[in-house]
Each structure stands twice: as C-alpha cells, then as structure tokens.
Amino acid sequence: MTTRRLFLRTASAAPLLGTTLTGCGGEGPTAEGRDYFKELGLQQFINAGEPYTSLTGALMPSEAVEAYVYASTRYVRLTELHDAIGRKLAEIIGCEAAMVTAGAASGLVFGTAACVTLDNDEAVRQLPDTTGLKNEAIIQKVHRYGYDRAIGYCGVKLVEVETREDLEAAINERTAMMLFNNTKDPDGQIKVAEFAELGKKHGVPTFDDCAADVPPATHLSDYLNMGFDLVTVSGGKGIRGPQNAGLLLGRKDLIEAARVHSPPSSRGIGRGMKVSKETMLAMYVAVESLLASDHEADWKEWERRVGFIGDEVSKVAGVTVEMFAPPLHYNVPHLRIRWDEAAVKVQPREVRRQLREGEPSIELRSSPDDCIELGVWMLKPGEERIVADRIRELLAAAA
Numbered sequence: 001m002t003t004r005r006l007f008l009r010t011a012s013a014a015p016l017l018g019t020t021l022t023g024c025g026g027e028g029p030t031a032e033g034r035d036y037f038k039e040l041g042l043q044q045f046i047n048a049g050e051p052y053t054s055l056t057g058a059l060m061p062s063e064a065v066e067a068y069v070y071a072s073t074r075y076v077r078l079t080e081l082h083d084a085i086g087r088k089l090a091e092i093i094g095c096e097a098a099m100v101t102a103g104a105a106s107g108l109v110f111g112t113a114a115c116v117t118l119d120n121d122e123a124v125r126q127l128p129d130t131t132g133l134k135n136e137a138i139i140q141k142v143h144r145y146g147y148d149r150a151i152g153y154c155g156v157k158l159v160e161v162e163t164r165e166d167l168e169a170a171i172n173e174r175t176a177m178m179l180f181n182n183t184k185d186p187d188g189q190i191k192v193a194e195f196a197e198l199g200k201k202h203g204v205p206t207f208d209d210c211a212a213d214v215p216p217a218t219h220l221s222d223y224l225n226m227g228f229d230l231v232t233v234s235g236g237k238g239i240r241g242p243q244n245a246g247l248l249l250g251r252k253d254l255i256e257a258a259r260v261h262s263p264p265s266s267r268g269i270g271r272g273m274k275v276s277k278e279t280m281l282a283m284y285v286a287v288e289s290l291l292a293s294d295h296e297a298d299w300k301e302w303e304r305r306v307g308f309i310g311d312e313v314s315k316v317a318g319v320t321v322e323m324f325a326p327p328l329h330y331n332v333p334h335l336r337i338r339w340d341e342a343a344v345k346v347q348p349r350e351v352r353r354q355l356r357e358g359e360p361s362i363e364l365r366s367s368p369d370d371c372i373e374l375g376v377w378m379l380k381p382g383e384e385r386i387v388a389d390r391i392r393e394l395l396a397a398a399a
C-alpha cells in the first residue's frame with residue numbers, strides 16, 4: 001500500500017517527463033513515516049555524476065519499481081520466469097536470445113563459461129578446471145581492464161595481442177573466445193567491426209562488453225548485428241534497472257549454454273550469481289521503458305540542463321564552461337567547468353570536496369585535476385537548479 005501511494009504521488013508530480021528522466025522520487029519518509037536511510041545514519045546526495053557502482057547506480061523508473069514490488073508478492077517458477085523473460089527480451093531488443101544476469105561482470109562470467117562448455121555437460125561441472133577444454137580468450141592489450149578478472153573465474157586465461165596479424169597467429173584449438181572492451185574501441189588497433197569479422201573468419205565466438213555504452217538503446221543490438229556472438233550490458237547504469245542486474249545477449253546456443261550455469265541448478269559456475277524474480281522482472285520492464293523512450297527528447301533535456309548550469313556558473317568572472325559527450329562510455333551531454341585560479345582562488349579538488357560535504361551533498365563525475373565535470377542524466381527533475389546555485393556560490397565565494 002505504502003509503495004502504491006508513493007507511486008501515485010510521484011507519478012503526478014512529474015507528468016510531462018519521459019520515463020528515463022525520472023527516478024521514482026522521494027527524499028522524505030514513506031507514507032508510514034519511516035525514513036530508512038536517516039534511521040541508518042546514511043547521507044543521501046544529488047547525483048551530478050554517473051551511475052557509478054559506488055553511488056548505487058541509477059534510479060529505476062517507477063514502472064520498474066512497480067514490477068519489482070509485484071514480483072515480491074507472488075511465487076513463480078524460476079526457470080519458467082528465466083525462459084519467458086529471455087524470450088521477451090530477445091523479441092523487443094531484436095536479437096536471437098537473451099538472459100538477465102547479476103550485472104555485466106556476471107554476464108562476462110556466464111558468457112565465458114558458455115563459450116568453454118557449450119553443450120558439454122561434463123565440462124559444466126568441471127569449471128574452473130579447464131583441463132582438456134578450450135581455455136584461452138584473446139584480448140587486445142590496450143583493452144585489458146579490471147573487469148577481465150571475470151574471464152579467469154572460469155579458468156580461462158587471457159592472451160594479449162596488438163595487431164590483426166598477432167590476433168590471427170594467436171588463434172589455436174584452445175581458443176574459447178575473443179573479448180572486446182567496447183569503450184576502448186578508439187585505443188585499439190583492431191576496431192570493433194574488424195574484430196567481429198576476424199571471429200567469424202576463424203569460427204571463434206566474439207564477445208563485446210558494452211556495460212556502460214547504453215544509451216543509445218540501439219547499442220543493445222548494434223554489435224550483434226555487426227557480427228558479435230555475445231554482448232553484455234549493465235542493468236543499473238544507462239538502462240536504469242536494478243543495480244544488481246545485467247543482460248547477456250546473443251547467439252541462442254551460447255545463451256542456452258550460459259543458462260545451464262545459472263540457478264536454480266547448482267552445478268554450474270554461476271550459482272553464486274543468482275538473479276531474483278524481482279530483479280529479473282524489474283530489469284525486463286526497465287529495458288521496455290528504455291526502448292520506448294525518446295532518445296532525442298532525452299538528449300535535448302540533458303542539453304538543457306547542461307546549458308542551465310553552465311549559464312549560471314559562468315556568471316562568475318573567470319569561469320568557462322563546455323558541453324561534451326564522451327564517445328561511448330556514458331555517451332550523453334555533460335558539463336566541464338574550468339576557471340582561472342588567479343581570479344577564482346580555489347582548486348577544483350576543493351570545490352568537489354565542498355560539494356560532497358555540503359548540504360545537500362552533491363557528487364560529481366571523476367575528472368582530471370584541472371576542472372570539474374558533471375553528468376546531468378542522473379539528476380531528478382529540478383535538481384539542476386540546486387546544483388547550479390551551489391557551484392556558483394562556491395566559485396563566487398572564492399572570486
């Protein structure tokens with residue numbers, strides 16, 4: 001009952017905004033008067049940064065929260081739910097097959113395990129011991145990143161290459177998979193389409209980690225259409241689903257093989273990465289909402305927010321602002337603020353600290369030391385005014 005009342009209130013509070021631009025509201029207590037975070041002594045904040053894991057990801061649209069609550073009051077068979085949601089997701093995304101995972105990092109584990117074990121049931125029980133199995137994954141050296149530890153969970157080792165020739169020479173009968181870190185595409189010598197093509201040419205499955213590269217929603221299927229066999233995406237970043245959800249998308253035989261590793265069975269490598277019915281259903285609804293959203297309208301709204309904050313803070317003499325959109329990772333409008341430290345006598349690092357420690361607390365995106373950078377897509381409607389005022393005040397006080 002409580003949650004229902006909350007939905008109605010927040011839904012009517014922001015009737016004109018697209019679903020991807022709203023969280024489901026609420027700073028204060030519930031209708032029953034509980035303020036859980038306050039009771040726990042936790043400070044809330046305004047997210048003028050990104051859906052970082054440490055900041056608990058994105059806020060879910062209210063329809064995803066409603067789905068979460070719906071699932072929490074009903075029993076359903078886990079395998080049947082997995083099947084049904086996988087089918088639906090594949091249909092609406094436009095790919096062969098799909099499964100909800102416990103995040104993109106979990107998607108990396110399931111996808112890798114699938115490439116190693118395929119339909120070999122003995123092998124499923126054997127992992128992470130890969131004796132007698134394919135146990136190498138090829139990656140470009142500059143694509144190496146923290147999340148590639150997930151490959152090692154399956155007993156698979158990474159083989160680093162730099163050029164097309166290196167890659168072709170590295171492929172052998174033990175090659176299970178080729179991994180691409182989508183965000184790093186500009187840095188590698190082998191670009192995304194060529195990487196997919198090389199996998200096809202040699203009959204090796206290719207896997208693209210696009211965790212933070214949605215929106216645009218088209219990225220859910222673009223890389224599969226390009227020829228990748230698997231793609232994983234975070235649920236709690238740009239898709240705005242539950243933070244502990246993700247998607248593994250791609251070839252039907254591989255998704256089926258991945259599912260063998262997932263609960264309810266306890267014989268696969270993924271038993272510790274269970275996805276609850278609540279998370280699964282909310283994730284499905286979050287994807288629906290993303291696909292139904294108007295990306296151009298959202299983009300314009302983000303630009304408007306960037307413009308608003310930029311106009312306000314550049315009223316302080318010596319401050320310059322710039323709008324930018326990172327090419328792949330969090331590809332939405334952002335604001336960069338710089339100032340002449342002779343005129344505004346405070347270091348960017350200090351402004352960041354004051355924003356975090358102020359009231360309300362404001363978190364920014366991480367940035368180089370000579371500026372501050374803001375994301376505006378995680379703001380609740382209207383928060384751009386608070387953010388603009390705080391930053392302008394802090395800079396003006398140092399001018």
Ligand SMILES: *Cc1c(COP(=O)(O)O)cnc(C)c1O
Nearest residue numbers: 103104105106147211212234246
């Ligand atoms: C965030 C991220 C992940 C992990 O995603 P989770 O959904 O938090 O598991 C993996 N790869 C990249 C490139 C990421 O940015």
